[in-house]
Amino acid sequence: MSITTDLTDRYLGAAVKHAPERQRADLERELRASIEDALEPRLDAGEPVDTAERAVLGGLGDPEKLVADWLDRPLHLIGPAVFLLWKKLLIWGLAVLVPITVVAVYLIQSLVQRDLVGPIGDAIGAGLSVAMHVAFWVTLAFAIVERSTDALRSLRKQWTVDDLPSRTPGRGEQLAEGIIQLVAVGALVFALAWQQFNSIYESDGQPVPLFEPSLWLWWWPFAIAVTLLGAIVQLVRRFDLVSAWVNLAGQVLVTVPAVWLTVTGAAFNPEFLERLRDEVQAWPVLEGTAIDTGFGGAVIAIGAILAIGGAWDAVEGFRKARKPRTVLAG
Amino acid sequence: MDELSSLExxxxxxxRGTVVLxxxxxxxxxxxGYGLLETLEGAGFDVEANTxxxxxxxxxxxxxxxxxxxxxxxxxxxxxxxxADGEAALAALRIEWRALSSAIDALGA
Structure with missing residues (x-):
């Protein structure tokens, strides 16, 4: 005859619920025996069943926690072994994907909606959505890894002194930069090809490209070749003075003509500009302003961005070649 | 175990380590289970059931x-x-315990 009451049954029910099928009977038997063992001396001493039971069960604590300890289950989502890795991945993922998404959505939507203000909301919404997805999937992946011991062991490599970031930008950084450049070239080529065959304007059933089509004869192949060469040099050489000069030369060859083409408007297809002008003149927000000044301002801004970007890149090349990162010595 | 003083x-x-030994x-x-709990508490090892x-x-x-x-x-x-593995572990832990104990005594002096 059991000395326990319904309270113990409820406790045991709550506990075994969290254990796998196979182990439930065993767990329940062992726990019940222990509880009864603990109750006996109290009951023999005259304590009423209710208070004794409450004391014993209270001492055992939260049944879910008890069973988690029993089964050696982690009481955390992401444990110390992989936490830093998770954090790094999460921050990188967000830092890269969210700005790209926001900018891309804004640009595309502002063209589609023919509005400057409305797309801001869309862009922010898209940015938030991407941020939540990144956070969720990265965290989920790591929560799964935490609970899969084999995968964990391979990630849990011991930190050694070799893992310190090196004093000069290392191969890793260099490789990353080279790859980014290659990807950028690829994206540029793709975008150029795309704009040739797709446009928001059409004339006689053919799309009106943004960029002057005759540029295809000499400018685009030239710019793409130079940038590609620059990317390959980046990948192959260390960050040294030679590669910095090469980078500067490449920048000059590409950026100077690009700025000139942009500012003089020669880069753009005149037909496209015509259509854009007509279109924009109809925008309510721009009513009354001088369209030409606006256009002029826009191309100068783009030219300036190109020039500054090119100059910055060239300077960076020299900076990385020259200074090893100084140690913060006393 | 939640809000203990740092000394505790x-x-x-x-x-924690000595309970295994x-x-x-x-x-x-x-x-x-329960019998062991009693014995340990009687011998001066303050351990809780849910541990x-x-x-x-x-x-x-x-x-x-x-x-x-x-x-x-x-x-x-x-x-x-x-x-048998447990016995071997016990022996190793005992040696460890004595080494630590003398090391601490040496520090104290």
Whole structure:
């Protein structure tokens, strides 16, 4: 005859619920025996069943926690072994994907909606959505890894002194930069090809490209070749003075003509500009302003961005070649 | 275990390792959950039920203890017993314990 009451049954029910099928009977038997063992001396001493039971069960604590300890289950989502890795991945993922998404959505939507203000909301919404997805999937992946011991062991490599970031930008950084450049070239080529065959304007059933089509004869192949060469040099050489000069030369060859083409408007297809002008003149927000000044301002801004970007890149090349990162010595 | 003073946390850390040693030593004679709890408390090892029972299972999983259901008495109980691996571990832990103890004594002087 059991000395326990319904309270113990409820406790045991709550506990075994969290254990796998196979182990439930065993767990329940062992726990019940222990509880009864603990109750006996109290009951023999005259304590009423209710208070004794409450004391014993209270001492055992939260049944879910008890069973988690029993089964050696982690009481955390992401444990110390992989936490830093998770954090790094999460921050990188967000830092890269969210700005790209926001900018891309804004640009595309502002063209589609023919509005400057409305797309801001869309862009922010898209940015938030991407941020939540990144956070969720990265965290989920790591929560799964935490609970899969084999995968964990391979990630849990011991930190050694070799893992310190090196004093000069290392191969890793260099490789990353080279790859980014290659990807950028690829994206540029793709975008150029795309704009040739797709446009928001059409004339006689053919799309009106943004960029002057005759540029295809000499400018685009030239710019793409130079940038590609620059990317390959980046990948192959260390960050040294030679590669910095090469980078500067490449920048000059590409950026100077690009700025000139942009500012003089020669880069753009005149037909496209015509259509854009007509279109924009109809925008309510721009009513009354001088369209030409606006256009002029826009191309100068783009030219300036190109020039500054090119100059910055060239300077960076020299900076990385020259200074090893100084140690913060006393 | 939630809001202990730092001293209490350090004391717990100190005790935590010794409970394993005590279990392995005590269970060279087969024992069961509650009985072991009583014995340990009597011997001066302040350990709680919700720490001891999961510990016993963990040690069993590590192969240092083995368990068996005893159905002779009116109340069936799961008895634990130190294995050969457990004995070896116990011996190693004892040596470790004595080394630490003398090292600390040496520090104190």
């Amino acid at each position: 946390q350090h004391r717990q850390e100190l005790r 005590a279990c392995l030593a005590q269970l060279r004679e087969p024992g069961y 001891l029972y999961p510990l016993l299972r963990r040690l069993e999983k590590q192969g240092l203890l083995t368990s068996e259901w005893n159905t002779e008495e009116s109340r069936p109980r799961k008895f634990y017993r130190t294995t």
